[in-house]
Amino acid sequence: MGKPVDVIQSVRLDDEKDALILLDQTLLPNEKRFLELKEMKDIWDAIYLLKVRGAPAIGIAAAYGAYLGTKGSAAETYQDLYEDFKKVKDYLATSRPTAVNLFWALERMEARFKKEEGNTVSEVKAALKEESELIRAEDEKVCESIGEYALSVLEPGWGILTHCNAGTIATAKYGTALAPIYLGQEQGYDFKVFADETRPLLQGARLTAWELQEAGVDVTLICDNMASIVMKEGKIQAVLVGCDRVAANGDSANKIGTSGVAILAKHYNVPFYVCAPLSTVDLACATGDDIHIELRPSSEITSQWYEKPMAPADVKTYNPAFDVTDNDLITGIITENGIAYAPFTESLPKMFKK
Ligand code: MRU
DSSP states (O other), X not given: OOXXXXXXOOEEEETTTTEEEEEOTTSXXXXXOEEEEOSHHHHHHHHHTTXXXXXXXXXXXXXXXXXXXXXXXXXXXXXXXXXXXXXXXXXXXXXXXXXXXXXXXXXXXXXXXXXXXXXXHHHHHHHHHHHHHHHHHHHHHHHHHHHHHHHTTXXXXXXXXXXXXXXXXXXXXXXXXXXXXXXXXXXXXXXXXXXXXXXTTTHIIIIIHHHHHHXXXXXXXXXXXGHHHHHHTTOOSEEEEOOSEEETTSOEEEEXXXXXXXXXXXXXXXXXEEEOOGGGEETTOOSGGGSOOOBOOTHHHHTTTSSSOSSOTTOOOOOBSEEEXXXXXXXXXXXXXXXXXXXXXXXXXXXXXX
């Protein structure tokens, strides 16, 4: 048996200071700095600039933001407070488009607000605080459950490839795709994890390699274009990835490059699992074509992370932050309520009923 894994809390509320506390993920692995954010503009920027990132962590940050923004309102009536809440909610909702957890968390905060109708302004504010804390606390349990279901399809000693970062810092705790790695580590599974570096923002190199190494997991960093060779060499027995939005038919949007990994996995007959809390499953999206894919600035490809620009000035670029893995490439979608298998239009709704 390994020792219990000590994980970092990357998003939390400091209610006394009226602040959102975030581990600045853009500084990792070189610096572990926590930010204390009080202004809505700073919270919006932190989400847009990926200081907080990963679908569940974005949702938690937005929920805390919605609470803090409303807490600061001087409104004296329920209706006036609602107007202020709506402004904060609508503003935070524009920070990033793909991860449905952002919208899911904000909708949940609004539903709670509406449930409080008739109560005093301070009671409504207290309810919003409670709801935001619940969203965080539930995510922790959800991740642990995803980890347990995922572990049931893995065997000790396996090589596991992952893309981007779906780890503890992307969630309340444990992560989604990395949750079984942490649980396996505690139970002596001795997994060999291969982390794709994940161009262009290097979440695999900077974040996954870092957090797994900190936890004592056997992790090997590879460039994105090395996924094929490690599969061909028989080093990979399963692929586990996180997700930003799952459509009703199982098509799954995740960090750019994920669909290529899924195509390779099919070629080499390696099972490909998407780990997704139900807060990431969007049954209102019929297929992946309905998922809004975020386009990001060209500097992320050409100059960010380099000492000097690594592309000619003004070269045309195309920088989609996510791609959609077609459902027929997915072995299973691992949720907190079990593993959904094809046909996903039938299995995914059942997960919500458990
Ligand atoms: O742009 P990012 O870093 O927010 O993208 C993150 C991912 O694609 C993750 O795999 C996904 O959000 C799941 S995190 C548990």
